[in-house]
Amino acid sequence: MSVNGNGNGIAIRAHGLTKRFGSLVAVDHVDLEVPSRHVYGFLGPNGSGKSTTIRMLCGLLTPSDGEIDVLGLSIPKQAEALRSRIGYMTQKFSLFEDLSVRENLEFMAAVQGVPKARAPKRVDELIEQYHFGDRQKQLAGTMSGGQKQRLALACAVIHDPELLFLDEPTSAVDPESRRDFWEKLFELADAGTTLLVSTHLMDEAERCHRLAVLNRGVLVADGTPIELTGALEGHTFVVESADPRRAQRVLVALPDVLGVAQVGNALRVLIHGEGDALSHLKEALAGSGQEADVHPAPPNLEDVFVAVTREKREPQERAA
């Protein structure tokens, strides 16, 4: 597993990446830089352009505009040369449900060009590593969601790819399996693989080394999770009141409040702008005659997500 020939370890570079489907702009001038040996996350809601971007990066979709460089290859022109160096785990389970675990692995080994002499050993190795020892003859279609994801990952890495694309890999998996799955991803990153993972789950996004936030096809923020949350320091508060629903109605009406979400009996408030936000919130609540306890809270990725998507939308709404 070599670091690509792109100098100081940038696995993916995209500039002005755009995809239009008719009048719909699915991906809108996205600039991207994914460092090697990192787990890089794509965070965004459904329809934000995550899958489309991944498909363009691995050469399955032709971009309407923009330049892509993956592992030193110009995509989509050199997509064919890229195929043997990447692994791709699709959003929907895409292995053969009517083949057994071992048959699926054998098939992928042959198709991915794992040398014939090495293939049986590699298949055994993956069956062992991914805990399929007792079910290698089971048909893939009869397995649970978590097992299917594990098999899909094993198949995606069978040829030791330098770069792995994972499109919402754990959306249909229980939390326990998800933890195991992420363990595997970090093992791969430690071994030198670059991983690009799309997700709409905040707890998954938090695990990534770096993160890009996509909304409606636009890249609205990127950085490490700490950088992203750090930028929101002083903007997030927890409000505890006797009647959280009523307090929520008051707070939502305030012009600089970006989001109010109920968490149990408390409200999580994200506020935009300068000044003493804490006393501003307290005054507003007192003004409506409510007893409430307001205190600052550390920002999380969900706040980041709400903040960046609301800010980007505001000018449009004003214009409309």
Added chain:
Amino acid sequence: MSWRRLWAIVLKELRQLSRDRVTLAMIVGIPVIQLVLFGYAINTNLRGLDAGIVDQANTAGSRALVMDMLATGVISPVARADTPEQLIAMLRRGEVSIGVAVPPDFERRRIDGRQVAQIMVDGSDNVVQSAAVQLAQVPIDSATPDRRAPLVSTPAGGPISIVSFYNPQRRSAINIVPGLIGVIPTMTMVLFTGIAIVRERERGNMELLIATPLSSAELMIGKVLPYIAIGLVQTSVILALGRWLFTVPINGSLLEVYLAAGLLILANLTLGLLISTRAQSQFQAMQMTFFVFLPSILLSGFMFPFAGMPKVAQWLAEILPLTHFLRLIRGIMLRGASLWELWVDVLALAAFTLVMMTAAILRFRKRLD
């Protein structure tokens, strides 16, 4: 082209097939059901059969007889021969489906009351045979310019004899069974590959496959190969049942029967592949299959004789693989002709396969857009 990847596809298809009970049942079930159903004959009248004529008497009377036969409209002359032997050769090569031979002693026979002429018919086509019977009804009296010269006696069975080559007992199964060797693969083979690509697209397998180094040609050829074997199994079932239930003979070489069947199977498999690269869903692929299947059944000459169809229908039929295959298989199985003698149809099937396969490979893109 990597043999290893090609073989991986073939093996995968065979494994999937072995777990698909419905399809497995279809491989044997369809031939059996169709064979039994079509065992009952379908008969029609027709006009405009390609005929070869030998008039060795060449008298006013013999010429009048031939003219009267032509006037029925059942036959249209396409070839003239000098001897009955030449006619028989034309029949075997499939150039004519009916032959009229008037012997040198026509006038003598007429006076003696013996049979005056012979109609030779390609009995491998049922409908042609019944046309010959109709043709033999031409009254010999009116064919004689001299009405005062009466026939001394009328031979039993009429003055014109009918000799049915290749199917002397006029059994319809003899025509139907070889036809089914073509009809059944036309239905099942197109369907097999017709859904092959689109099924993987529906199940999501395709997105995985196109992200690998697998090439279009490897995928397409890998999908065709297993079904050639399946098609030959079907051919064997029909041949065996035809032999056992209907005692259909194989007059030509068995190897050539399989070669011809192989050509038809390939033509249909590649057509299916092309359908599969176009269809958006398995259901749509099925609809498109029927779009091809119906004209094949109706126009190929399986149900209705090719010669009786309007020109436009004949042109259409020439595009269909089944039309060419029927000419081949009837020639080989019933008339004992060789593939070499029927090279035009061999070429047509091979060309069809080549065009379809190329189109399928070119149409299949390793892209999602």
